Amino acid sequence: MSGPAAEIARRLSENAEAVCRRYLSKGRREGHYWLVGNIRNAPGRSLYVRLASSADGRGAPGKWTDAASGEHGDLLDIIATSCGHTIFRETLEEARRFLSLPPPPIGARNRSPRKAPSGTPEAARRLWAATKPFMASLAATYLAGRSILTLAPGDPLRFHPHCFYRPSEEDAPDTRPAWPAMIAAVTDLDGAITGVHRTWLDPATADKAPVAYPRRAMGHLLGHGVRFGRAARVMVAGEGLETILSLRQVLPSLSMIAGTSAAHLAAIAFPAELKRLYFARDDDPAGAIALATISDRAAAGGIEVVPLEPERDDFNGDLMSLGPRRLEASLRKQFLPCDRLQHF
Incomplete structure (x- = not known):
């Protein structure tokens, strides 16, 4: 994360408790943490958000972990889930409103790169760039449930906490537009990413999400893997x-x-x-x-x-x-x- 997004994330971390009171209203503060059931604001104590830096300086305000699912992230993730966003720009706009920041200059918005067309290698690479580490994630829990316990640090697997899912005609009308997902990089013989494979997951069961097509690949796939x-x-x-x-x-x-x-x-x-x-x-x-x-x-x-x-x-x-x-x-x-x- 860099540029305006990094600055917004920093400002949110300075106001971590206020963010939690707004977007995780069913939780409560205990010491240096905000405790709630999960990132979808369920009652409980599984998810904890750090509200102040740790004594050793390693824990940053605004970082959160769900002890039950293994999910983790920052305050932008919390805002995205609370508001049901599927586009990062929407989350940044909501964060700006929360922080009472002015919108970015028109010229800066015009200089922003266009969203890559859906299904292209560029879109796949952008999705890969937005992922989080695999270890200790819901995706690792999912694989452990299938007796897959040993993974190497260099394996081409990542985790996305809110990956967009385009419902098909076979999905229910109220199907959620985003789910956590295991993301695998599809590469060519030279190691360049040409696509990604997504496995959408249900945090409630640590199994595949209850959608018609929980596995999909995108990008240039022919000849690659x-x-x-x-x-x-x-x-x-x-x-x-x-x-x-x-x-x-x-x-x-x-x-x-x-x-x-x-x-x-x-x-x-x-x-x-x-x-x-x-x-x-x-x-x-x-x-x-x-x-x-x-x-x-x-x-x-x-x-x-x-x-x-x-x-x-x-x-x-x-x-x-x-x-x-x-x-x-x-x-x-x-x-x-x-x-x-x-x-x-």
Whole structure:
């Protein structure tokens, strides 16, 4: 955050208690904190907002954490949620009114960059830039509920506390316009972000949000994917994030890529280093088609494809129902001896 937004955030932090009394009115002050049920102003004590700097100088006024959901953020997040904003500009305008600040000069508004068209790589990169760290977030809690406990600091995963959701015709008329979301970066072979994959989450259940399509990808996706580790001679490819993250619980040393869908998985671009690709397919017709397509493409480039079959419908189902030891044993049987020695 920089420029006018950073200045507004600073001024809000100087008036943290007044902000809480306005936008978290069902809470109350206790010592140096404002306590309330959650960021949606429910009664309770789970969410705490710091009202003064800590003695060691590390805690800043206005920073908040929800002990139940793992969400955290600043006072702009609180204002956005309280007012139901889906555009950051609306939140800044509300904050200006609260602080009795004049609107920005017309010339400054005209110099502001235009919002990137929806669904473009630029829009995806802006969304990624607006995310927060993944660890200790609701997204990490969601994955832990699916037995995905081990994550690496460099994994391309982030968290957005209020990610816009465009309702479809299959959604209820009163569907909320924004939910917390797990955000994954979709990159090309050079590591440039070309898109993002969003998984909307429900803070009440720490599971997927109750919407018609809780998973969506945006940007340029064809040939690209969510990459874990550097390109290598031996890699694993799978359709979904949870498939790949499940495999990484027992095979952390192998580089992997998630294709975001069966169709996009079949079209992934092959790194020049790749010689053998383990294909983690879902047990459904789309997975069979993707395996056939990618095998034909790989054969033309001299790349060997080795299918990996789950015991249940998918590998996250195996991890959750059978446990990591059984999953590791199943995979060991399917790997070639030369790779088995190196990675198991």
